[in-house]
Amino acid sequence: MPNAExxxxxxxxxxxxPGRVVHELQQKQASVLAGWLLLFGIVGIAIxxxxxxxxxxxxxxxxxxxxxxxxxxxxxxxxxxxxxIFTCLGGIDAQLRSVCGALFAAVCLSSILLIxxxxxxxxxxxxxxxxxxxxALHLLFWLIGIRFGLRxxxxxxxxxxxxxxxxxxxxxxxxxxxxxxxxxxxxxxxAPSKTFLPTExxxxxxxxxxxxNGK
Amino acid sequence: xxEHFKTLLRGELGAGSLEKSGWRWFAIYCLAIVVxxxxxxxxxxxxxxxxxxxxxxxxxxxxxxxxxxxxxxVNGMLAQLFGSGLSFRQTALAVLMSFAVAAxxxxxxxxxxxxxxxxxxxxxSANAIVGHSMMLLTHVFAIAFAGIMANLRLLDLLRRxxxxxxxxxxxxxxxxxxxxxxxxxxxxTLRPFIGSPGxxxxxxxxxxxxxxxxxxxxxxxRHLFL
Numbered sequence: 001m002p003n004a005e006x007x008x009x010x011x012x013x014x015x016x017x018p019g020r021v022v023h024e025l026q027q028k029q030a031s032v033l034a035g036w037l038l039l040f041g042i043v044g045i046a047i048x049x050x051x052x053x054x055x056x057x058x059x060x061x062x063x064x065x066x067x068x069x070x071x072x073x074x075x076x077x078x079x080x081x082x083x084x085i086f087t088c089l090g091g092i093d094a095q096l097r098s099v100c101g102a103l104f105a106a107v108c109l110s111s112i113l114l115i116x117x118x119x120x121x122x123x124x125x126x127x128x129x130x131x132x133x134x135x136a137l138h139l140l141f142w143l144i145g146i147r148f149g150l151r152x153x154x155x156x157x158x159x160x161x162x163x164x165x166x167x168x169x170x171x172x173x174x175x176x177x178x179x180x181x182x183x184x185x186x187x188x189x190x191a192p193s194k195t196f197l198p199t200e201x202x203x204x205x206x207x208x209x210x211x212x213n214g215k
Numbered sequence: 216x217x218e219h220f221k222t223l224l225r226g227e228l229g230a231g232s233l234e235k236s237g238w239r240w241f242a243i244y245c246l247a248i249v250v251x252x253x254x255x256x257x258x259x260x261x262x263x264x265x266x267x268x269x270x271x272x273x274x275x276x277x278x279x280x281x282x283x284x285x286x287x288x289v290n291g292m293l294a295q296l297f298g299s300g301l302s303f304r305q306t307a308l309a310v311l312m313s314f315a316v317a318a319x320x321x322x323x324x325x326x327x328x329x330x331x332x333x334x335x336x337x338x339x340s341a342n343a344i345v346g347h348s349m350m351l352l353t354h355v356f357a358i359a360f361a362g363i364m365a366n367l368r369l370l371d372l373l374r375r376x377x378x379x380x381x382x383x384x385x386x387x388x389x390x391x392x393x394x395x396x397x398x399x400x401x402x403x404t405l406r407p408f409i410g411s412p413g414x415x416x417x418x419x420x421x422x423x424x425x426x427x428x429x430x431x432x433x434x435x436x437r438h439l440f441l
Contacts, residue, residue, distance in 0.1 A: 170360075185334055201337065
């Protein structure tokens with residue numbers, strides 16, 4: 001069983017027996033477990049960020065991990081209040097620490113999967129100079145990772161007696177949109193830039209269209 | 216209090232929840248409305264100017280309370296006419312309860328709307344219209360979702376209170392019709408909430424009681440189609 005004294009077993013169980021992690025997040029040590037999950041999630045995505053930054057090299061080798069880690073943390077903080085309310089709307093009687101734990105577990109699971117995709121991403125990053133292509137590839141890997149993460153949140157909802165799936169599905173869409181926008185808010189992540197943050201505000205669809213058109 | 220709101224959001228309040236005596240629960244629901252809708256109101260007004268956010272944070276809960284007070288008597292009468300058995304006090308508590316649900320949901324969504332606002336092209340920029348449209352759409356979806364959930368919870372409660380689905384639906388739709396009708400006009404009177412870039416930031420427009428939401432809609436319809 002995952003326990004707070006052995007954080008590594010937490011990662012193993014998250015992949016092999018996610019149900020055990022969901023169960024432990026309802027017990028007394030849930031807060032400690034949730035803390036480890038968040039830490040692993042942020043560190044994991046920062047590790048993937050080094051592969052993202054390797055496309056351009058130089059300062060992007062530290063800027064990309066910092067931006068991905070910070071962006072993930074901000075997205076979690078922005079969406080946590082609505083997750084708590086949406087779990088209530090779905091008929092789930094959960095403590096705040098359990099809801100936090102479920103979200104942090106989802107982020108941690110997606111970052112573990114991203115680390116798994118890191119060698120594939122690196123190979124492609126060495127094969128092309130196209131920022132748009134690599135951006136799309138990184139987004140695809142992230143979407144696959146977060147799909148498994150959100151499935152974990154769904155499973156937590158079922159475990160806690162959710163009466164309807166619709167509310168958590170709506171929240172999942174909100175979370176994905178916030179994360180997609182966060183990549184644009186903190187751009188550039190792959191390509192180098194003179195400023196740490198962008199000087200112009202854009203929505204992510206407009207940014208993607210501009211990137212495809214080479215603007 | 217938090218457990219009560221969690222039970223309310225889950226839609227598990229029993230029929231006895233409207234039997235509570237004293238003013239404590241009125242005060243609690245009013246507090247939830249003030250906190251949730253003020254926070255969301257501030258997010259709405261912030262796009263135009265910080266001062267507009269303060270004004271909208273004051274006006275959003277004011278709109279809700281004025282709607283409840285304005286329709287209080289007729290809501291109570293309709294509840295009794297449709298055979299729900301609810302007293303005026305119980306009607307007022309039920310309506311406040313549903314607005315409290317909406318306010319809590321909007322308060323929880325305010326970090327998301329603030330994030331959308333942060334990313335919207337500012338006023339005066341070339342893409343300001345895109346930003347304005349995105350803000351409007353975001354607020355429409357958030358308020359519509361909160362309103363729908365609040366009314367679903369109210370319908371559940373009315374079913375438990377009345378024991379009859381027909382009576383519960385009749386009461387809900389009559390309250391909804393009245394609140395929307397008066398609420399639209401009060402929103403017109405209390406405008407602006409978002410604020411127009413071409414006009415100065417004001418708490419209320421000049422001569423706020425003059426003019427009518429439905430006449431404005433009719434004039435717009437005539438300009439478009441007639």
